[in-house]
Amino acid sequence: xxxxxxxxxxxxxxxxxxxxxxxxxxxxxxxxxxxxxxxxxxxxxxxxxxxxxxxxxxxxxxxxxx
Amino acid sequence: xxxxxxxxxxxxxxxxxxxxxxxxxxxxxxxxxxxxxxxxxxxxxxxxxxxxxxxxxxxxxxxxxxxxxxxxxxxxxxxxxxxxxxxxxxxxxxxxxxxxxxxxxxxxxxxxxxxxxxxxxxxxxxxxxxxxxxxxxxxxxxxxxxxxx
Numbered sequence: 001x002x003x004x005x006x007x008x009x010x011x012x013x014x015x016x017x018x019x020x021x022x023x024x025x026x027x028x029x030x031x032x033x034x035x036x037x038x039x040x041x042x043x044x045x046x047x048x049x050x051x052x053x054x055x056x057x058x059x060x061x062x063x064x065x066x
Numbered sequence: 067x068x069x070x071x072x073x074x075x076x077x078x079x080x081x082x083x084x085x086x087x088x089x090x091x092x093x094x095x096x097x098x099x100x101x102x103x104x105x106x107x108x109x110x111x112x113x114x115x116x117x118x119x120x121x122x123x124x125x126x127x128x129x130x131x132x133x134x135x136x137x138x139x140x141x142x143x144x145x146x147x148x149x150x151x152x153x154x155x156x157x158x159x160x161x162x163x164x165x166x167x168x169x170x171x172x173x174x175x176x177x178x179x180x181x182x183x184x185x186x187x188x189x190x191x192x193x194x195x196x197x198x199x200x201x202x203x204x205x206x207x208x209x210x211x212x213x214x215x
Contacts (some may be wrong), residue, residue: 003075003144007207009215016124016137017211019204021075021144034142035122035166047206048199054077056203058210 007047008032008059010039015059020061026059069094069172076117076144077200081192089182089189099123099164105171106148106162114174115148121169123147123161132177135161139207149197152176 004025009017018034025044026032032039039061046058069091073174079087096119098104106112108128123144126135138160141147147162155176183190 003077005144005203007203007210009211011214016139017207018122018142019145019207020122020142021077023075035140048203051199052080054080058207060215064101064190 002053002055004055004057006057006059008034008039008061010061010063012062025055026057031064032059032061036066037063040064067087069096072119072172073117076146077203078117078146078149078193078196080196081146082189086186086192087190088185090174092177093174093182095174097171097173099167099169099171101164101167101169104161104163106158106160108161109157112151113146114173115146115152115176115179116171116173118143118145118147119170119172121164121171122166123162123164123169125162127160139204140165146197146200147171147212149200152179153197 001023004022006020006022006026008043012050020034025043028044030041032041034048041059043060047058070087072091073087079090105116118141120143122140124137125139125141126137128135150159
């Protein structure tokens with residue numbers, strides 16, 4: 001089962017951004033829930049080439065609900 | 067989830083066999099943190115590193131003694147904390163505290179990890195290679211984060 005290592009940033013807030021692992025691939029237009037906060041995914045890019053079952057992505061988010 | 071199952075999803079251990087993952091699992095100790103509790107404190111010596119099993123932690127640095135700490139990143143499930151002191155044996159470069167209750171982590175003592183790598187050089191090679199990739203990923207994240215994109 002693939003693991004998606006995600007770098008995420010939230011440009012609309014003074015949020016430091018973060019790194020998490022997901023077991024699904026995030027998709028532009030969908031939402032992401034991290035630590036009780038819901039974000040809208042605005043952009044997904046590949047940060048590094050995949051290695052085996054590991055995928056390395058960078059996600060830009062917008063805060064929806066806190 | 068058994069510890070071996072979690073370790074398979076941690077990049078640090080990518081490429082290890084089931085037997086090698088079992089050896090790593092044998093030196094892991096599970097700990098639970100509540101929001102606000104500190105795993106590592108900036109400037110102090112550290113003799114452990116950890117993998118976040120479930121939860122969220124923030125990494126903060128004190129730029130000036132009289133200012134609020136500056137939070138540089140949030141780290142969630144599967145991420146490594148405290149690996150720099152494993153490599154360079156220096157003091158903790160930042161303070162790391164839980165921001166979610168509960169936050170469960172797997173703690174590995176440096177000495178036990180070094181002993182395991184001495185006994186099985188392949189574990190040492192694979193883990194150090196993966197640790198370099200993890201640091202590279204963190205640098206790429208930091209670079210994009212500073213650009214605000």
